[in-house]
Amino acid sequence: MQRNIKLTLEYDGTGFNGWQIQARHQRTVAGEIEKALKKIFRKNIRLIGSGRTDSGVHALGQAANFKTTSPMKPDQMRRALNANLPDDIAVLKVEEVLAGFHAQYSVRSKTYRYTILNRDVRGPLQRRYCLVYPYPLNLRRMKEEAKALVGRHDFRSFQAANPSRDEKATTVRTVRRVGITKKGDFIHIDIEADGFLYKMVRNIVGTLLEVGQGRLPKGSIRSILAQKDRALAGDTARPQGLTLVKVEY
Amino acid sequence: MQRNIKLTLEYDGTGFNGWQIQARHQRTVAGEIEKALKKIFRKNIRLIGSGRTDSGVHALGQAANFKTTSPMKPDQMRRALNANLPDDIAVLKVEEVLAGFHAQYSVRSKTYRYTILNRDVRGPLQRRYCLVYPYPLNLRRMKEEAKALVGRHDFRSFQAANPSRDEKATTVRTVRRVGITKKGDFIHIDIEADGFLYKMVRNIVGTLLEVGQGRLPKGSIRSILAQKDRALAGDTARPQGLTLVKVEY
Numbered sequence: 001m002q003r004n005i006k007l008t009l010e011y012d013g014t015g016f017n018g019w020q021i022q023a024r025h026q027r028t029v030a031g032e033i034e035k036a037l038k039k040i041f042r043k044n045i046r047l048i049g050s051g052r053t054d055s056g057v058h059a060l061g062q063a064a065n066f067k068t069t070s071p072m073k074p075d076q077m078r079r080a081l082n083a084n085l086p087d088d089i090a091v092l093k094v095e096e097v098l099a100g101f102h103a104q105y106s107v108r109s110k111t112y113r114y115t116i117l118n119r120d121v122r123g124p125l126q127r128r129y130c131l132v133y134p135y136p137l138n139l140r141r142m143k144e145e146a147k148a149l150v151g152r153h154d155f156r157s158f159q160a161a162n163p164s165r166d167e168k169a170t171t172v173r174t175v176r177r178v179g180i181t182k183k184g185d186f187i188h189i190d191i192e193a194d195g196f197l198y199k200m201v202r203n204i205v206g207t208l209l210e211v212g213q214g215r216l217p218k219g220s221i222r223s224i225l226a227q228k229d230r231a232l233a234g235d236t237a238r239p240q241g242l243t244l245v246k247v248e249y
Numbered sequence: 250m251q252r253n254i255k256l257t258l259e260y261d262g263t264g265f266n267g268w269q270i271q272a273r274h275q276r277t278v279a280g281e282i283e284k285a286l287k288k289i290f291r292k293n294i295r296l297i298g299s300g301r302t303d304s305g306v307h308a309l310g311q312a313a314n315f316k317t318t319s320p321m322k323p324d325q326m327r328r329a330l331n332a333n334l335p336d337d338i339a340v341l342k343v344e345e346v347l348a349g350f351h352a353q354y355s356v357r358s359k360t361y362r363y364t365i366l367n368r369d370v371r372g373p374l375q376r377r378y379c380l381v382y383p384y385p386l387n388l389r390r391m392k393e394e395a396k397a398l399v400g401r402h403d404f405r406s407f408q409a410a411n412p413s414r415d416e417k418a419t420t421v422r423t424v425r426r427v428g429i430t431k432k433g434d435f436i437h438i439d440i441e442a443d444g445f446l447y448k449m450v451r452n453i454v455g456t457l458l459e460v461g462q463g464r465l466p467k468g469s470i471r472s473i474l475a476q477k478d479r480a481l482a483g484d485t486a487r488p489q490g491l492t493l494v495k496v497e498y
Binding site: 010011012058060078082087088089090091092121122123124125127129243 | 259260261307309327331336337338339340341370371372373374376378492
């Protein structure tokens with residue numbers, strides 16, 4: 001009998017060329033997991049991720065699924081996978097799910113966290129997991145502007161300059177929450193949405209950094225959204241600061 | 250005029266053979282800083298640390314000092330040092346201090362943090378900075394037993410089995426605080442003392458893990474302290490989980 005298996009994954013994106021890419025001989029997260037699946041089940045198994053994470057982007061709760069006819073118990077699969085995966089990937093959970101479950105199409109919401117180390121010296125312990133931003137940031141202003149992102153909007157202005165996707169696909173998404181919190185010198189920007197355009201979080205973060213620096217007037221984010229022009233938003237923040245925290249179904 | 254300069258340092262211990270070792274051609278934290286000082290001041294400068302950290306042990310607030318006759322301003326030194334140091338070391342602060350200040354002898358207290366990831370799967374994002382401990386831990390019991398550590402005691406039982414130091418040196422230290430806190434799957438053990446014996450924190454952590462697992466009866470830590478016998482305490486916890494958080498003068 002065909003079974004549908006869902007994985008919850010943590011990984012350090014530093015050593016990967018993203019979740020999955022077309023080119024061969026590049027180390028990818030999905031590629032490493034598919035190699036482990038092949039070792040365990042002695043078959044080529046295609047892994048479906050909730051979406052691709054870019055090179056350098058991390059995950060604390062990425063989700064994926066695959067089909068198998070193996071009778072192996074989920075917990076046994078989890079142990080076998082962790083034993084066959086490298087140190088920078090861990091399978092946190094293995095669950096058997098309904099046949100209709102699809103890691104990408106069944107997504108209800110995703111939460112990303114972007115981490116900024118707001119000081120003028122690099123952070124050796126966090127250097128793979130944050131953006132070091134040396135200029136003062138006005139958090140109150142950032143929080144105020146970020147409110148304009150919440151809700152159902154066309155996020156075309158925050159899409160990658162050269163999206164590789166279908167040009168006709170909708171760029172409307174619903175952002176459920178933007179949380180901006182400070183802990184010591186670290187600032188976390190958490191964004192939950194029903195889906196994200198390519199580089200959307202990093203473009204939003206780049207724009208919020210300009211807001212925090214006082215380089216954009218009040219009402220800018222609302223206006224950038226309305227004008228649907230990528231050229232108006234800020235730079236794309238570096239991938240190292242980004243972590244896919246949670247995928248909900 | 251001879252000036253005395255104090256440094257506050259953060260480093261990722263993963264890529265170092267500790268703070269300083271005798272053997273040449275090994276990469277050490279002090280060695281890298283002395284190399285940078287030589288480049289900046291064109292002289293051999295001896296760096297004095299608050300104490301040595303072992304291979305793999307990290308620091309968020311290590312302290313060190315050196316003497317120089319250079320008129321360079323502290324902030325300029327900080328920029329020059331950070332520009333000449335590798336990514337895994339950062340100079341957070343440079344201060345001119347009184348001639349009598351000695352990074353090792355003037356210490357009033359140090360605080361170490363030991364981080365445990367208490368789950369049965371490795372943590373890719375934290376793999377260099379914690380101990381993964383897969384068995385359930387009774388935190389209430391650990392906190393209760395840890396109280397016996399606080400105060401002025403002979404910590405001989407928690408000293409390294411083969412201390413390289415003077416055998417006649419005192420093994421009496423004053424522990425000011427032991428804090429055990431849980432955040433998600435992470436457990437932090439914070440210990441503040443006027444000084445630490447070699448491997449003392451890691452041996453205390455190894456013993457607290459046995460306490461948490463219920464393998465040591467109530468009153469064990471008090472009894473281990475009283476018997477002054479290293480063989481009674483737990484295993485030495487791995488260095489990766491240890492961070493020198495703060496040195497006070």
